[in-house]
Amino acid sequence: MPGPRMGKPWRSPPSTSCSGKMWWLLLWGVLQACPTQGFVLLAQQHPQQFSSPGYPEPYLKGQESALDIQAPEGFAVRLVFQDFDLEPSQDCEGDSVTISANGKDLSRLCGQQGSPLGSCPSPREFVSSGRRLHLTFRTRSTLENKSAHLHRGFLAVYQAVDLDECASQRDFSEDNPQPQCQHLCHNYIGGYFCSCLPGYELQKDKHSCRAECSNRLFTEPSGFISSLEYPQPYPPDLRCNYSIRVERGLTLHLKFLEPFEIDDHQQVHCPYDQLQIYASGKNLGEFCGTQKPPDLDTRSNAVDLLFFTDESGDSRGWKLHYTTEIIKCPQPKTLDEFTIIQDLQPQYQFRDYFIVSCKEGYQLVEGNKALPSFTAVCQDDGTWHRAMPRCKIKDCGQPRSLPNGDFHYTTAKGVNTYQAGIQYHCHEPYYKMHTRAGVSESTRGMYTCTAQGIWKNEQEGEKIPRCLPVCGKPVHPVEQKQRIIGGQKAKLGNFPWQALTSIHGRGGGALLGDRWILTAAHTLNPKGHNAQNNVSQNVFLGHTNVEEIMKLTNHPVRRVIIHPDYRQDEAHNFDGDIALLELENSVTLGPNLLPICLPDNETFYDKGLMGYVSGFGIMEERIADDLRFVRLPVAKREACERWLREKNRPDVFSQNMFCAGDPMLKQDACQGDSGGVFAVRDPHSDRWVATGIVSWGIGCSRGYGFYTKLLNYVDWIKKEMEQKD
Numbered sequence: 272m273p274g275p276r277m278g279k280p281w282r283s284p285p286s287t288s289c290s291g292k293m294w295w296l297l298l299w300g301v302l303q304a305c306p307t308q309g310f311v312l313l314a315q316q317h318p319q320q321f322s323s324p325g326y327p328e329p330y331l332k333g334q335e336s337a338l339d340i341q342a343p344e345g346f347a348v349r350l351v352f353q354d355f356d357l358e359p360s361q362d363c364e365g366d367s368v369t370i371s372a373n374g375k376d377l378s379r380l381c382g383q384q385g386s387p388l389g390s391c392p393s394p395r396e397f398v399s400s401g402r403r404l405h406l407t408f409r410t411r412s413t414l415e416n417k418s419a420h421l422h423r424g425f426l427a428v429y430q431a432v433d434l435d436e437c438a439s440q441r442d443f444s445e446d447n448p449q450p451q452c453q454h455l456c457h458n459y460i461g462g463y464f465c466s467c468l469p470g471y472e473l474q475k476d477k478h479s480c481r482a483e484c485s486n487r488l489f490t491e492p493s494g495f496i497s498s499l500e501y502p503q504p505y506p507p508d509l510r511c512n513y514s515i516r517v518e519r520g521l522t523l524h525l526k527f528l529e530p531f532e533i534d535d536h537q538q539v540h541c542p543y544d545q546l547q548i549y550a551s552g553k554n555l556g557e558f559c560g561t562q563k564p565p566d567l568d569t570r571s572n573a574v575d576l577l578f579f580t581d582e583s584g585d586s587r588g589w590k591l592h593y594t595t596e597i598i599k600c601p602q603p604k605t606l607d608e609f610t611i612i613q614d615l616q617p618q619y620q621f622r623d624y625f626i627v628s629c630k631e632g633y634q635l636v637e638g639n640k641a642l643p644s645f646t647a648v649c650q651d652d653g654t655w656h657r658a659m660p661r662c663k664i665k666d667c668g669q670p671r672s673l674p675n676g677d678f679h680y681t682t683a684k685g686v687n688t689y690q691a692g693i694q695y696h697c698h699e700p701y702y703k704m705h706t707r708a709g710v711s712e713s714t715r716g717m718y719t720c721t722a723q724g725i726w727k728n729e730q731e732g733e734k735i736p737r738c739l740p741v742c743g744k745p746v747h748p749v750e751q752k753q754r755i756i757g758g759q760k761a762k763l764g765n766f767p768w769q770a771l772t773s774i775h776g777r778g779g780g781a782l783l784g785d786r787w788i789l790t791a792a793h794t795l796n797p798k799g800h801n802a803q804n805n806v807s808q809n810v811f812l813g814h815t816n817v818e819e820i821m822k823l824t825n826h827p828v829r830r831v832i833i834h835p836d837y838r839q840d841e842a843h844n845f846d847g848d849i850a851l852l853e854l855e856n857s858v859t860l861g862p863n864l865l866p867i868c869l870p871d872n873e874t875f876y877d878k879g880l881m882g883y884v885s886g887f888g889i890m891e892e893r894i895a896d897d898l899r900f901v902r903l904p905v906a907k908r909e910a911c912e913r914w915l916r917e918k919n920r921p922d923v924f925s926q927n928m929f930c931a932g933d934p935m936l937k938q939d940a941c942q943g944d945s946g947g948v949f950a951v952r953d954p955h956s957d958r959w960v961a962t963g964i965v966s967w968g969i970g971c972s973r974g975y976g977f978y979t980k981l982l983n984y985v986d987w988i989k990k991e992m993e994q995k996d
């Protein structure tokens with residue numbers, strides 16, 4: 272830091288400082304007598320001449336005059352005698368020129384140039400130590416008028432020359448009034464300035480230096496920092512703050528050198544002087560004593576070293592070498608064996624990143640949150656911006672429950688995680704799993720918890736199987752060997768498809784699947800009822816006793832589908848006497864509630880094939896309390912036609928009907944049995960098949976009964992049942 276200028280180069284023109292009689296002879300410039308103060312000559316940087324009074328004529332004896340030559344601030348006066356001729360005398364006690372500065376005589380001169388007598392400046396140069404030079408010219412008065420000894424006096428040149436103020440600094444003398452620089456002095460023409468040694472600051476007085484270290488900044492990537500005067504004792508009362516600031520992403524390493532010495536105390540930790548180290552504002556420790564701090568990787572690009580000293584002590588201080596390195600993040604470590612760090616690097620530094628994934632069947636989780644992906648970036652403080660996640664095994668959750676079926680675990684029970692296995696099965700024997708051709712139920716029902724966390728079947732994927740009702744497989748089929756005369760009470764489970772309807776009076780029906788009732792159209796729209804009355808349809812299932820069956824749920828009907836061929840207004844035409852009731856809810860199948868199958872073969876209508884007709888209809892002129900059944904053979908079509916002709920009936924016996932019964936036997940279906948089915952056991956498949964619907968007859972228990980031929984309507988039934996409303 273440049274110091275103050277102690278003087279200004281003098282540039283103003285020479286001027287007189289008083290007025291009076293001209294006394295000295297000046298060859299250049301103007302000089303006026305100044306009786307009270309004497310003369311003052313202002314020196315300039317170019318040389319000027321002056322001479323003794325009267326020069327070069329001999330000077331007068333007995334006179335005395337004084338003259339001051341003054342240089343501008345920061346300059347000294349240089350005086351050189353060009354011609355000198357004074358009367359010589361012992362010690363110049365006679366005539367003399369005395370040069371003094373600061374009140375001290377520098378020289379007394381007399382004699383002649385080239386003469387051994389006297390003390391003559393030959394040629395002699397005088398430079399003032401300050402800015403003034405005082406000159407006295409004295410001649411002794413004498414009685415003799417010795418014109419032979421006349422002397423000329425002197426001619427001199429004066430000028431202002433630079434004063435090297437710093438010379439006095441180097442050559443200090445007590446009587447030198449020049450201000451001292453405490454540390455360093457720098458001279459320049461016309462002045463000087465002071466500066467301080469590193470670590471010190473020039474004070475307001477511009478001369479003194481004080482240790483200044485409260486705000487030192489280091490930005491180089493490496494360097495040395497030491498306490499002041501190191502390894503000499505550090506100054507007292509320091510409040511130093513050495514800050515190192517390097518680029519983001521770099522870490523500063525500190526290495527202390529020997530000697531390390533800070534005033535210490537045996538018991539108290541660093542009570543006097545201490546060195547505190549902060550990295551990114553975090554205290555790394557306070558140090559003193561003679562044990563140097565360990566090498567430090569600060570993991571920071573901003574380090575502050577605070578050094579405090581008290582008023583005493585003579586410890587030598589400390590010195591450190593700091594270096595920088597790009598910051599590194601700790602090697603990422605997985606928290607479990609299922610976590611995979613992609614392309615693991617041997618080292619990660621600032622701005623590097625890593626990606627984490629999981630082994631198949633595992634899911635990234637952070638806390639409780641599942642993550643779609645994970646990336647962590649190395650931050651400028653050497654930490655990862657995100658903590659390592661975990662990999663949790665994928666959980667498929669509770670398997671979906673299978674309507675009318677169930678599942679069991681093929682792996683650990685209740686464990687629904689990756690690779691767990693379950694096996695669905697349907698409630699046998701009432702339900703059977705729907706499978707594609709050639710696929711076994713166990714294959715169709717096998718599900719595995721996949722890596723995606725979804726239960727999947729190998730072929731069908733997520734779709735769970737369906738349990739379809741098993742038709743025509745009563746658990747307690749009717750005994751077929753018995754010979755039946757007249758009607759007979761059915762046992763529970765003999766005809767589990769049997770429905771009791773209450774629409775326009777009592778009727779029958781049969782369960783198809785687990786949601787449909789097959790019945791006769793005329794139970795809904797009876798002949799003779801001209802308008803379609805808004806009547807309620809009650810459907811009961813699951814028992815053989817009327818009272819009991821009514822206690823069970825009434826199955827609400829969602830939809831009524833009457834075959835379009837049915838003609839309610841044609842009293843003698845029961846063609847198309849078929850209808851379907853779709854129940855609001857599926858029923859749960861069981862031993863007393865099972866569907867019947869539909870026919871698929873004309874052979875079911877072969878003459879003599881025995882079938883069963885069951886119903887809650889009228890038996891022997893009264894309403895039955897229980898389900899009863901009769902066993903009837905399929906009759907020959909021609910026989911029935913003939914029988915009708917004989918009776919002279921106008922009734923239509925269409926190809927959509929068949930007849931059954933035996934005029935020789937007194938048994939038949941009757942009113943109230945309408946809608947029930949003619950059930951045949953198919954010996955090939957061991958299934959019970961509904962081949963007909965109880966449709967019409969002539970009286971009860973007499974001759975033949977007429978049935979809707981179901982085989983003709985199977986397509987229609989299937990179509991309607993598949994249709995979703």
Ligand SMILES: *[C@@H]1O[C@H](CO)[C@@H](O)[C@H](O)[C@H]1NC(C)=O
Binds near residue numbers: 512513514575577
């Ligand atoms: C030291 O200097 C740094 C940089 O100027 C500053 O951030 C820090 O606060 C200072 N510490 C103290 C104790 O003054």
Ligand SMILES: *[C@@H]1O[C@H](CO)[C@@H](O)[C@H](O)[C@H]1NC(C)=O
Binds near residue numbers: 805
């Ligand atoms: C049948 O009754 C229901 C309410 O029970 C009514 O909303 C509907 O309009 C009636 N339909 C006819 C044709 O009367």
Ligand SMILES: *[C@@H]1O[C@H](CO)[C@@H](O)[C@H](O)[C@H]1NC(C)=O
Binds near residue numbers: 872873
């Ligand atoms: C009908 O049944 C007979 C005898 O059981 C059989 O030979 C025939 O293939 C069956 N027809 C159909 C279409 O199933």
Ligand SMILES: *[C@H]1O[C@H](CO)[C@@H](O)[C@H](O)[C@H]1NC(C)=O
Binds near residue numbers: 415418
């Ligand atoms: C000395 O000489 C000068 C002229 O040279 C003369 O004027 C003066 O009167 C003399 N003085 C004496 C004391 O003789």
